[in-house]
Amino acid sequence: MYSYTEENYLKTIYKLSEQGNESINTNSIAEVLQTKAASVTDMIKKLADKKLLNYEKYKGVALTEKGRKVAVDTVRKHRLWECFLYDKLKFGWDEVHEIAEQLEHINSELLTDKLEEFLDFPTHDPHGDPIPTKNGVIKKSNFILLCDAKPNQTLVMSGVADHTAVFLQHLNKISVVLGTEIQITEKNDYDGSIAVKLSGNKSMYFSKDVAKNILVKVK
Amino acid sequence: MYSYTEENYLKTIYKLSEQGNESINTNSIAEVLQTKAASVTDMIKKLADKKLLNYEKYKGVALTEKGRKVAVDTVRKHRLWECFLYDKLKFGWDEVHEIAEQLEHINSELLTDKLEEFLDFPTHDPHGDPIPTKNGVIKKSNFILLCDAKPNQTLVMSGVADHTAVFLQHLNKISVVLGTEIQITEKNDYDGSIAVKLSGNKSMYFSKDVAKNILVKVK
DNA sequence: AAATATTTTTAGGCTTGCCTAAAAATTGTA
DNA sequence: TACAATTTTTAGGCAAGCCTAAAAATATTT
Ligand SMILES: [Mn+2]
Ligand SMILES: [Mn+2]
Ligand SMILES: [Mn+2]
Ligand SMILES: [Mn+2]
Numbered sequence: 001m002y003s004y005t006e007e008n009y010l011k012t013i014y015k016l017s018e019q020g021n022e023s024i025n026t027n028s029i030a031e032v033l034q035t036k037a038a039s040v041t042d043m044i045k046k047l048a049d050k051k052l053l054n055y056e057k058y059k060g061v062a063l064t065e066k067g068r069k070v071a072v073d074t075v076r077k078h079r080l081w082e083c084f085l086y087d088k089l090k091f092g093w094d095e096v097h098e099i100a101e102q103l104e105h106i107n108s109e110l111l112t113d114k115l116e117e118f119l120d121f122p123t124h125d126p127h128g129d130p131i132p133t134k135n136g137v138i139k140k141s142n143f144i145l146l147c148d149a150k151p152n153q154t155l156v157m158s159g160v161a162d163h164t165a166v167f168l169q170h171l172n173k174i175s176v177v178l179g180t181e182i183q184i185t186e187k188n189d190y191d192g193s194i195a196v197k198l199s200g201n202k203s204m205y206f207s208k209d210v211a212k213n214i215l216v217k218v219k
Numbered sequence: 220m221y222s223y224t225e226e227n228y229l230k231t232i233y234k235l236s237e238q239g240n241e242s243i244n245t246n247s248i249a250e251v252l253q254t255k256a257a258s259v260t261d262m263i264k265k266l267a268d269k270k271l272l273n274y275e276k277y278k279g280v281a282l283t284e285k286g287r288k289v290a291v292d293t294v295r296k297h298r299l300w301e302c303f304l305y306d307k308l309k310f311g312w313d314e315v316h317e318i319a320e321q322l323e324h325i326n327s328e329l330l331t332d333k334l335e336e337f338l339d340f341p342t343h344d345p346h347g348d349p350i351p352t353k354n355g356v357i358k359k360s361n362f363i364l365l366c367d368a369k370p371n372q373t374l375v376m377s378g379v380a381d382h383t384a385v386f387l388q389h390l391n392k393i394s395v396v397l398g399t400e401i402q403i404t405e406k407n408d409y410d411g412s413i414a415v416k417l418s419g420n421k422s423m424y425f426s427k428d429v430a431k432n433i434l435v436k437v438k
Numbered sequence: 439a440a441a442t443a444t445t446t447t448t449a450g451g452c453t454t455g456c457c458t459a460a461a462a463a464t465t466g467t468a
Numbered sequence: 469t470a471c472a473a474t475t476t477t478t479a480g481g482c483a484a485g486c487c488t489a490a491a492a493a494t495a496t497t498t
Contacts, residue, residue: 005485026446039486041447046484058446058493089333099327106321114308224455245476258456260477265454277463277476 014071023060078104079125086126094168128159143215151184159215233290242279297323298344305345313387347378362434370403378434
């Protein structure tokens with residue numbers, strides 16, 4: 001139906017919209033897609049012709065409902081495939097994204113549905129991101145950053161704000177596993193570092209750089 | 220590494236070579252790929268430049284070892300994905316090919332290897348076709364056509380010569396399942412039809428059109 | 439408000455993979 | 469062997485997606 005490239009543009013615009021920005025400008029799309037502004041203008045015109053987004057010269061773009069559907073469906077496929085790679089094929093959470101970038105463009109509604117069933121209808125991908133439903137509903141998580149959480153509450157490590165492989169590999173190194181329950185025991189204003197305790201009297205320390213990229217849920 | 224289109228050309232040339240033809244001519248490639256001879260000539264030149272095949276004007280083409288590797292690896296991925304779709308996602312054997320045509324172009328050696336392991340190292344796909352090994356070895360099956368088999372031997376239905384969905388759906392309708400053991404009880408020269416018996420005194424009849432497209436192994 | 443800097447669009451061009459129409463080579467036939 | 473039919477290649481062109489360089493519009497300073 002839509003090309004690999006078109007889906008990537010729509011997904012990028014969708015993600016930029018989710019990050020608060022009302023109208024998306026040419027340069028930010030170019031930056032994410034590692035391409036040039038002139039190329040973005042070309043593609044924007046084509047997507048506008050196909051009613052996938054609204055475009056007014058020099059004013060940026062916004063997805064139409066039709067465009068949002070395509071984008072969310074691509075995100076849905078991406079995250080389901082990440083679950084498959086992680087849960088079934090035992091890839092590390094730092095390895096799944098690149099392969100899912102390819103798999104998300106496989107075009108078969110039946111495949112997506114059967115994959116979802118095979119995976120037992122997962123609600124979140126290996127990075128804690130929510131999986132949109134078949135009808136495009138995406139439950140927004142009430143996660144907060146670990147660096148913003150209060151002491152003396154039971155927190156569940158539930159996601160990451162930084163999806164880069166280097167960050168995820170660092171989390172592997174310091175043995176961070178999503179789903180782990182923690183309580184903040186100490187917050188250091190000086191360097192922003194945080195000490196937490198886990199079940200079984202174990203403790204961990206997070207630098208500010210790490211704490212600001214871990215998402216937790218208050219239990 | 221190689222484009223979707225390049226892989227499809229190489230796979231097509233490989234399959235035509237397997238069907239006995241020593242040197243592959245332009246028109247037969249065009250027919251399989253549903254494209255025009257002029258387009259094939261264009262692509263052939265590019266593939267020859269990349270040393271994936273040997274080409275002499277007006278003399279047809281033959282894959283180089285390098286080209287054969289790419290083709291066989293694509294076939295390997297195709298058949299592994301068919302196993303996944305059939306065994307794990309419970310697709311019918313008439314549904315898997317189209318989706319595997321897309322999945323075979325996913326580019327990740329690690330993915331292919333992990334998929335193979337997840338599937339428990341299958342040797343044959345749902346249609347009875349052998350799965351090439353990682354190093355490109357493909358065991359050629361000693362299957363014969365049911366219409367050529369002799370009576371009073373135990374035969375195992377092991378594959379199909381016709382891969383079209385209509386044929387496979389017809390086999391579903393008459394309850395043909397690969398792996399079933401049969402013995403020919405009657406061969407009718409008049410219309411080429413064949414009667415067989417199964418375990419438990421059940422019997423089946425195959426028209427010539429069906430019998431000439433079922434592959435059996437002599438037990 | 440004018441000048442300057444930044445962003446966006448336009449113009450023109452490239453590659454890949456496809457097409458049609460015409461030319462060239464090969465194959466089949468009289 | 470000469471003519472006809474078929475196959476293959478060449479020539480020229482198109483759409484998708486990308487590029488650089490230049491022009492136009494918008495935003496920011498002074
Ligand atoms: Mn991802
Ligand atoms: Mn993810
Ligand atoms: Mn197939
Ligand atoms: Mn098959």
